Amino acid sequence: MEFDGTFGLDDVTTEEVWLALSDPVMIENALPGCQFLVEVDDPDDVDFEALEEAAADEENPPTLPEADPEDVAERGLVEGGHYAALVQVGVGSVKPRFETVVTIDRREFPEMDASGQGSASDSSFEMDSGMTLVETENGVDVEWWTEADVFGRVAQMGQRVINPVANRVVGRFFKQVQKELSDVGDESSGLRDRISNYI
């Protein structure tokens, strides 16, 4: 299955969006149903139960604008990095918990590619995704695409069910990103300058 789209974010700079979309904490906060998103060393050996317990005990650090841009850059996605996430999404009558591992394949401002797979008890997926940030008059367009293979119970429901779910998840994610970033825009231009230092 292929999905793609463009999401316009107003009153932001490419650098701000880049930093925000590079922040695992921001992504975790913005992604509907995401229990945690953390960097892991070995993508083939992830103990999701331990990570889930750890995530439950810990409070997430602040994101921009409260966070120090230096901290955000420090914890940001890196090319070749592997990230584990537990994501629960309602698809039709089922609500699978996907144990997901994503690898950042390419990261060249303002473009990023990632690949990953997720598995639940009765369903799984494999995907390749990418995004490009394009400066516009009002702000930034995030052009994104995903090619996904879906397996099991979720696949059986077909695109009739999956497409609206994917659109809903992506829509909510970017809306949340927009909300957080508009706070960044409200801050003094000093923060903007500091952010651009970390690109």
Place this chain on the structure above:
Amino acid sequence: MGAESESESGSGVQSIDPDDVDAADILGSAIERREDPALLTGDAEYTDDIELPGMVHMTIKRSQHAHARIEDIDTSEAEAMDGVIEVFTAADLDVPGSLPTGWLLDSLEQVDHPILAEERVRYQGDALAVVVAEERYVAHDAVDRIDVDYDRLGAVVDPDEALDDDAPVVHDDAGDNVAFDWEIGDAEKTDAAFADADHVVDLDLENQLLIPNAMEPRAAVAEYNPSNDELAVHMTSQNPHLHRLLMSGVIDHPEHKLQVRAPDVGGGFGSKIHHYADEALVALAAKRHERPVKWTATRTETYLTDAQGRGHDTHAEMALSADGDILGFRVDTDANLGAYLSTFAPAVPTYLYGTLLSGQYDIPAIHCSVTGAFTNVPPVDAYRGAGRPEASFVVERMVHLAAKEVGMDPAEFRRRNFVGEFPYQTEVAVEYDSGDYEKTLDRALDILDYDALRERQREAREDGKYVGVGLSAYIEACGLAPSELAGQLGAQAGLWESGLVRFHPSGKVTAYCGTSGHGQGHDTTYAQIVANELGVDYDDVEVVEGDTDEIPQGMGTYGSRSAAVGGSALVKSSRKLVEKAKRIAAHQLEAAPEDVEFEGGDFQVAGAPDRSMHITEIATQAYLAHDMPDDMEPGLEATSFYDPDNFVFPFGLHAAVVEVDPATGEIEIERYVAVDDVGNQINPKIVEGQIHGGVAQGIGQALYEGAEYDDNGQLVTGSMQDYTVPKAEHVPEMETDSTCTPSPVNPLGVKGVGEAGTIAAPQAVVNAVCDALDVEHIDMPLKAEKVWRAANAATDGGEN
């Protein structure tokens, strides 16, 4: 019952209360089905209705991938759940556990078909593990907690692609994915016919995969008694005796200690003929735990695992003379067999397909070659019509194109090429028993008012409306026989049927038949047959089917065989029984048996009207046994094993009139006319009902249905929201009529009707749509987008 006229066309058959029918007329009367009150009031007993003391529930963990190596199955979390009794996998099995193939071909590559996959799964839904739990919902929850590590492999869905050199290999033992190569007919003679032809038409066409969608999902309840080793399996079966035989081998349980019983069964359409893993697993679970075990497929499971139907990619060519004679027919088909060989899978695209390619026509040269391909979809096997719809579709689509090619009206082209003399030996092995093809054509043309219809079509076109007429002159073969021939062709079972007719001492009758009805109305029709033969009241005849403990042997219900073969077995037994009764009557009436006449239940001494006894009195006398002829045993019952001499060949002419909207691609079926000749009709109302249901299914294939998979072999039409089974609003009013050409093959003169509508309808609709748009072909299902594209390519003056 009021006798209101049933439909405006006046073609509906009115059902009758059996009490209003004279005994002499019971055979052939459209009496109400005696099975309906229980089905309508909820008194019917389906497998899932069975509740037994101490019963536990079973669910099956199924592969989420269409093709993968199994690296690990972790059942620990499921086993730890409260209420879970056991989780077992292939590693825990100590029985043969491999499903057999019931029809072998010379070139067949037989592959192992384990009831639980151990190292590799080959279709989405392949069984991996079994959960047995105290509660049904616990069993379902536990299945989701089984963790399977897969190493996913490439999958192949389409039979053509499976035969490519670089296709993923489904079975290592069949590295080219070829299950068999098969041919029928005379290749050289056919080549010569094409060399002499004035015209040749050719076409690539697909007969899409279909999902059977019986109303009742498959289910089984098994109970085991360890003290006597008796195992009973109540299941949704079309053929309990066959399931008993096959299952006894699969689970290594003695056949004579295994009972298979089909309670009421909510439809099958072929999907409940085959021996699946699931029912064997239920039986094994019951033995492992010595408790009754129930499994009922979810609708999702039926979509994933019921054997599918059709799945042909075909190239066909027809050679024609300048004046419209069919000279030769060449057909090359790749048949999708799915991931494993299901019970009768090899027979369906071969002997049930290639042998029907002469259709209703006198074709002097035919050659057909079929390659069966393994793919990563569920096993493909018999589905209502089984091979014959595929054949009729190819023949009738080609005849439609051929008529156009030689510039003849399609009705007249058919008439010119019809077989006229019977019996008729085709070029593809079978001999047609009887027929009168012009008669059904003429009747249908008359109902359609064909000439006026063609005139209206021309006028409509001038008004920018696209009206089309599609004809389908179908033939089918029912009551596969005889067993000796079937054996030569590879059948691993006989094709006879057994029937036992038993008088009780009180004069009541029970008839037992080895067929196993699942909606066809056998209780009614068999009682009509036996009441007629014995001259007893219809209400005094009870019919028993579907239980291996009650019925001596049997072959089940499929292939429209029950009336022709099962009904004939009951006739044979009834006649044996009457012979014995006649000798008892003669003895007690002090006459010679040859002087005793039998009519309407009375044995009467010829020329002495006051010396007679009714057969029910004889029954009492036979059990009293106080005054029997010398050397005659007491009792009055007879068993027969009836093995017909030949198939029977029903036929008919179906026609669809459609209007297509080229702006939207939408199709409206304005009229549907079905004229069928199924030989003598035991119950015209039941015949009509079978035609209605069959046509609805055929229209479903033509317009709506189709199993679709993505490139990974994932079913994307896995629910009733994604796979369109036609609903009432999708099915037009049908105008049905019939002619009657009795079969000389069996004593009832019947031919079979269970599949006729499904065989006839798809090409009637497709021919009509192609006629409306004047396009060569559109592959089924004729969804609006495809039709729109074809219509717009055609109106732009391009090829479709």
